[in-house]
Every structure is written in C-alpha cells, then in structure tokens.
Amino acid sequence: MSSFQQNVIKHKLGLLNLAVERGNVSRACKVVGFSRDTFFYRCFDGRV
Secondary structure (H helix, E strand, O other): HHHHHHHHHHHHHHHHHHHHHHHHHHHHHHOOOOOOOHHHHHHHHOOO
C-alpha cells in the first residue's frame, strides 16, 4: 500500500472517529466545516 493510500485511509478514519466522538455526523461536520454530503462523499467515495 502506498503512502498516499495510507494518508487517505487515515483521513477517512479521522472523520469517522470524529462523528463517533461527537455522537452524530451533523456535529462532526460542523467541527470540520463540511456539509453532510461532502462528509459522506469523502468517507465513502460517493458510494452511500
């Protein structure tokens, strides 16, 4: 696995962990400054 792929995975896991810590996706999105659509697109590559 390339370092680029590892960085992408770390980023996605960070977003998902923040959602778990905050209790829901909407709260995590407010912290990061993403819309919910962007959150799901980034975490699941548009495959929701």
